[in-house]
Amino acid sequence: MSRWRRSVDELAARRRQQGECERAQEALSRVTSCFQQLAASLGSSADGSFLRDEMDETRALAQRICSGLSQRLVHLLSDCDSAPSGVEDRQVSERLWVVFLSALENFLSDLRKASDLIGRFPLAQRYDRRSLVNTGKLSEGSVIG
Numbered sequence: 619m620s621r622w623r624r625s626v627d628e629l630a631a632r633r634r635q636q637g638e639c640e641r642a643q644e645a646l647s648r649v650t651s652c653f654q655q656l657a658a659s660l661g662s663s664a665d666g667s668f669l670r671d672e673m674d675e676t677r678a679l680a681q682r683i684c685s686g687l688s689q690r691l692v693h694l695l696s697d698c699d700s701a702p703s704g705v706e707d708r709q710v711s712e713r714l715w716v717v718f719l720s721a722l723e724n725f726l727s728d729l730r731k732a733s734d735l736i737g738r739f740p741l742a743q744r745y746d747r748r749s750l751v752n753t754g755k756l757s758e759g760s761v762i763g
Contacts, residue, residue, distance in 0.1 A: 635690060635694050636707075642686065643717055646684065646718075647721060649680045652676050670736070677729070684718075688718065695712070698711050
């Protein structure tokens with residue numbers, strides 16, 4: 619195989635990998651948005667074991683996406699260092715890395731908030747939906763002073 623052909627094939631493979639990373643970024647964005655929506659229901663009347671199970675599944679999916687995406691991006695960036703690629707390819711890879719880190723920081727922040735809310739509104743048993751604290755105030759009548 620000629621040197622030129624090998625270079626063209628490497629460039630096409632790198633662009634294909636960048637496209638895969640962009641699609642993984644989109645999937646991560648959708649999954650973390652879903653997690654945010656679920657976390658917003660913690661402590662509300664919609665809270666319960668089903669919500670917490672959904673949150674665990676969503677968190678696990680986001681973790682798998684993050685793990686695979688970080689490995690691909692590190693590989694992509696290291697290939698840019700070893701191969702004489704264009705400046706544009708390097709910039710695209712670096713942009714993907716920065717977007718990934720930003721999404722990861724936001725997700726970690728959401729995880730911390732969710733953990734705090736779960737601590738404030740614990741379920742006594744895994745499948746006990748009625749054990750949440752009633753945070754509303756009940757009064758026997760209006761008092762006008």
